[in-house]
Amino acid sequence: VDDDNPIICAFKGYAKELDSKHDRYERIVKHSRDITIESKRIIFLLHTIDSKKNNAEKIISDAQKRLEALCHTHFLSIAKELEGLDPYQYARAYSSGLQEFVEAFTFCEFLNGKTLSSWEDLQKQFSYKVAEKGNIKVEEVDKVKGDDEEKTDEVKEVEAPKDETEVVLEETKVKELSCLIQPMEFVLGLADVTGEVMRRCINSLGSGDIEACFTACRMLQALYSGYLSLNVRHRDLYHKTQTMEQSVLKTEDVCYNVKIRGGEAAKWGTVESFGKANFDEDEGFYG
Amino acid sequence: FPNHGIFLKFQSYLDNEQETREQIRTIVREIEQHAKEATIHLQIIHSKIEKIPSACFEARKCFDECRKGYEQLSKLIPPKQYYRYCDHWLFITQRLIFLISLTVYLEAGFLVSRETAAEILGLQTSQADGFHLDIEDYLMGVLLLASELSRFAKNLVTLGDYNRPLNISQFVSDLNSGFRLLNLKNDSLRKRFDALKYDVKKIEEVIYDISIRGLIPKPISMETNQQTSEEKPSE
Numbered sequence: 001v002d003d004d005n006p007i008i009c010a011f012k013g014y015a016k017e018l019d020s021k022h023d024r025y026e027r028i029v030k031h032s033r034d035i036t037i038e039s040k041r042i043i044f045l046l047h048t049i050d051s052k053k054n055n056a057e058k059i060i061s062d063a064q065k066r067l068e069a070l071c072h073t074h075f076l077s078i079a080k081e082l083e084g085l086d087p088y089q090y091a092r093a094y095s096s097g098l099q100e101f102v103e104a105f106t107f108c109e110f111l112n113g114k115t116l117s118s119w120e121d122l123q124k125q126f127s128y129k130v131a132e133k134g135n136i137k138v139e140e141v142d143k144v145k146g147d148d149e150e151k152t153d154e155v156k157e158v159e160a161p162k163d164e165t166e167v168v169l170e171e172t173k174v175k176e177l178s179c180l181i182q183p184m185e186f187v188l189g190l191a192d193v194t195g196e197v198m199r200r201c202i203n204s205l206g207s208g209d210i211e212a213c214f215t216a217c218r219m220l221q222a223l224y225s226g227y228l229s230l231n232v233r234h235r236d237l238y239h240k241t242q243t244m245e246q247s248v249l250k251t252e253d254v255c256y257n258v259k260i261r262g263g264e265a266a267k268w269g270t271v272e273s274f275g276k277a278n279f280d281e282d283e284g285f286y287g
Numbered sequence: 288f289p290n291h292g293i294f295l296k297f298q299s300y301l302d303n304e305q306e307t308r309e310q311i312r313t314i315v316r317e318i319e320q321h322a323k324e325a326t327i328h329l330q331i332i333h334s335k336i337e338k339i340p341s342a343c344f345e346a347r348k349c350f351d352e353c354r355k356g357y358e359q360l361s362k363l364i365p366p367k368q369y370y371r372y373c374d375h376w377l378f379i380t381q382r383l384i385f386l387i388s389l390t391v392y393l394e395a396g397f398l399v400s401r402e403t404a405a406e407i408l409g410l411q412t413s414q415a416d417g418f419h420l421d422i423e424d425y426l427m428g429v430l431l432l433a434s435e436l437s438r439f440a441k442n443l444v445t446l447g448d449y450n451r452p453l454n455i456s457q458f459v460s461d462l463n464s465g466f467r468l469l470n471l472k473n474d475s476l477r478k479r480f481d482a483l484k485y486d487v488k489k490i491e492e493v494i495y496d497i498s499i500r501g502l503i504p505k506p507i508s509m510e511t512n513q514q515t516s517e518e519k520p521s522e
Contacts, residue, residue: 007398011465014401017422018469086414088370118293183300190293226294232301 025093028081031074032097038074039100042066043196046107051209056111063108070101071125079128079177087180095185102189107196110219119186126179184234191227191240194220198247201254210258217251224248310363311375318356319379325349325386332393333442343390347407350390353383354409361410361418369418377424383408384420384428389435396454398462401425423476426469430479433459437489444493449502456490463487 204212328345391399405420440452471477
């Protein structure tokens with residue numbers, strides 16, 4: 001290769017630039033995969049909530065901790081990769097991880113009986129203040145403050161060290177990082193949660209928690225009408241809304257059976273009609 | 288429970304975005320119109336060699352018009368949102384880079400640098416400085432140039448210029464070795480690069496045809512480049 005050739009010289013520079021772009025993309029994809037795996041595990045964990053075992057509180061606080069941990073680790077790493085760049089350039093690299101996270105996060109909120117956060121609330125959680133020396137602190141979120149009364153002691157423990165870092169931060173330079181959440185990604189992730197709520201409804205039926213069935217059904221109806229109110233043409237969103245309709249109909253059937261036959265009978269009555277479909281269906285696999 | 292506000296907010300977010308996109312589309316359509324004019328001006332190179340300088344001149348006027356369009360775009364796009372909307376102008380930018388690189392090659396015989404190309408369109412080269420020329424778009428434009436030059440080489444022979452195809456051959460083979468230095472992902476750029484070898488082959492066949500007939504005026508040397516540009520007025 002001729003090093004004096006101006007074209008060759010220029011292309012050597014271009015090669016470097018392209019490589020660094022691709023490398024960054026790959027690194028973000030790796031984080032995204034880890035986020036997806038952990039989010040799926042959290043959702044699985046949340047499904048083990050059983051009214052008979054009375055374990056809801058422990059599992060939810062466990063899940064909250066793990067969700068928060070994701071914000072502090074992988075999402076922070078992505079935010080670091082995006083520092084100073086156009087966040088939309090790499091948004092596709094972590095879109096699947098983000099959607100899965102939104103699903104786990106909102107499912108947790110639903111089981112906790114709270115109002116669902118919007119993407120703006122979540123965006124705040126993904127905004128970080130990082131000291132130049134590497135001390136990390138997540139920006140205080142208003143929403144978290146409001147929930148303190150309900151939350152268990154663990155959350156308060158988490159907050160205590162935050163105050164300490166704040167003192168440290170005053171001495172060092174602080175830079176702000178964030179991991180962009182596109183509203184569309186959020187809404188797509190939120191649509192996925194309906195499948196989990198439907199599953200939850202049927203599981204509750206099995207364990208005889210009738211109240212949970214009705215709660216799930218109301219939740220799905222509210223979500224579904226929200227999605228129907230949207231005026232967009234987006235292929236994924238369209239498919240997800242259709243799948244959502246199926247989930248809504250299934251939960252409505254469950255509630256109907258419970259009402260008409262009583263909890264015990266509905267459990268038997270639904271085994272054939274829902275048992276199979278329930279396990280066949282997994283997010284990401286609908287045609 | 289889901290608060291309905293989420294969906295209201297989302298809808299208004301979508302509506303806003305839609306409006307921005309429509310404004311972008313209007314500007315991009317204008318740029319496309321000017322780019323088309325430049326394309327038409329430059330088509331003359333395949334039939335009338337003597338008109339090349341004036342075609343380049345006309346093309347450059349069109350580029351000036353395009354620059355105005357890009358200026359409007361850069362005002363419209365908020366900072367750090369280039370990639371949110373870039374699919375609207377990606378294609379036309381690649382086209383324009385091709386036209387610019389062709390013009391510069393016809394005028395001066397070398398490959399326009401990314402910096403110069405960006406300057407002609409009033410764009411930055413680095414993302415940090417604002418509305419910029421993406422590296423992949425630049426490279427795509429250069430690949431389009433190679434195809435055009437393979438056609439040009441053939442027509443030059445038809446028109447009796449046996450000298451310039453040699454130049455083109457050298458130039459395109461340099462481009463080819465340049466692209467070999469890149470690690471391309473399996474995307475559209477990669478696919479377009481795969482077509483480059485056919486352009487190289489076509490030009491080599493032209494050179495072969497004229498050389499076996501003894502039509503090559505002189506062995507390829509460093510001077511050929513200058514010589515052709517000197518010959519132009521006398522033709």
